[in-house]
Amino acid sequence: MTYLAELFVILLLTKIAAHYSVKLKMPSVIGELLVGIVIGPAMLNWIHPTTFINYFSELGVIVLMFIAGLEGDLKLLIKYWAPALTVATLGVIVPTGTAFLLCHNLFNFSVKASVFMGLVLSATSVSITIQVLKEMHRLNTRAGAIICGAAVADDIICVILLGIASSIYGTSQHESIWLMVLKMFLFFVIVLLIGKFIVPKFLSIFQDLNATESDTAGAMILCFGTAALAVMMGMSDVLGAYFAGLAISETDFEDHLEDKIEPIGYAVFIPVFFVSIGLQISFKGMQNDIVFIILLIITAILGKQIGCGLAAKMFHLSWTESNVVGAGMVSRGEMALVVANVALSSHLIDQNHYTAMILVTVITTLVAPLILKLFILKSNKKVAAKDAVSIDNE
Structure with missing residues (x-):
């Protein structure tokens, strides 16, 4: 099948x-994830x-996270850091x-392999969670802000742990952990300065250019440029996007550009990203x-659901809200695949177990939006019940 025929089938289905x-x-x-499984x-x-x-x-997930940033609320993120x-x-x-204990004690994996198996399950990808939160109008809520902030921190923690594990076990020629941390710190400083100044x-300069959709092009240049900078600094490209x-969301261009960029993403690129997960x-x-x-x-789902849910509860969120946060962190993604590839290339796991880890990553990604929607609907019912009680008492 030619690439044009592939694109035709993917977008149609x-x-x-x-x-x-x-x-x-x-x-x-x-539905989009299932299309990937069916046609793959x-x-x-x-x-x-x-x-x-x-x-x-890859372009699809970058644009998706760029749109999430456009719709984000920086003040809310800072408030719930x-x-x-x-x-x-x-x-x-x-x-x-939990995964380490499971692999090492129950399936007799080596300590090295068990460590990397555990790291695969530690990584969160909220690109699909973002989509569900957007659909259900929960992105700019307390739970939504915590999920977005936690996803950023999770990415950083996973990169650091991967660097430490690779250095300890000598599985690959990784740069020193301190250099990695320094590059991450520099990335955030640079992004902060770029966003502010x-x-x-x-965007003002690009808006005044005598060229078709110059302001939209300017936004996309910032998106891909920051994504490229993130990769150079050892971070995920989606984090940069x-x-x-988020930087553009703090300007007067936010609403105008959001209306322009969403059609670009959702019409073409983002559906291919969701299908690609099913293809694996x-x-x-x-x-x-x-x-x-x-x-x-089971370990992957419950580990995030319980760990993240209890952490949210520690900050006085209701159990329902805490469960929404936990469910929002269940999905795995590109970082999990990176860790699995490192483990395979370093001969810590064989091809069968690598395939198993890919399956776990994809299946948790499929299950995550269902769990998240279930808890959001439960939360909505509780809010409706409270409102009904308050009206009756008036």
Whole structure:
């Protein structure tokens, strides 16, 4: 199938699947993820994760997180930095520790392999969570701000832990941990200065250019430029894109640019990203590790749900809100795949267990939006019940 035919099939089927997902009262992203499973190697085998799909999906997740930043509230993020950091920390400790004990004690993995297995389960990717929060109008709430802040902290913690583990076990030629931390610190300083002093002037200049959609182009230049800077500094590209959007959200250009950029992302790039996740699933050889995979999936889900939920509860959120935070951190993503690739290339795990980890990553990503929607609906019911009681008492 040519790349144009692949794009035709993906865009057609994702929009139809998203439509029926919404009709069935499920997040639209579920339909798009399932399209990837159905047309990919797991079932029909029409489309494979080619270089074209990989690059297109990478652009999709970058644009998605850029839009999330545009719709974000920097003041809300700053306000809830302490619970966000605590949520990220416990959200790493609980699943990593549990997975280590599971792999080392129950399945007799080496200490090295168990450490890396645990690190795979520690990584959070909120790109899909962001989509569900947007659909359910929960992005700019206390729980939404904590999830976004915790995802940023989680990414940093995972990078640091990966560097430490690689240095200790000598699995690859990684730079020193202190250099990595210094580069991360410099990244945040540079982004802060760019956001405060350069972004407003840069967009003003582009708005005055006599060129078609120059202001939109200016925003996308900032998005990709900051994403590239993040990669240079050893961070995730989606983190850079998110901060670029957040910087623009503090300017007068926010609403105008949001209306321009959302169609670009949701019409073409973002659906390919969601499908690409489903394309990574293959059931070949799965029967040999079925018990291992099931236990890891349970560990991955409960580890984040319990760890992050308890951390949120420590800051006096209701149990319902705490569960929303926990569910919002369940999804895994690119950082989990990075850790799994490091473990495979360093011969700490074999190909079968690598496939198992990819399956765990994808399945938790599929399950996460369903769990999140369930807790949000439960939260909505409690709010409605409280409102009804207060009206009766008046």
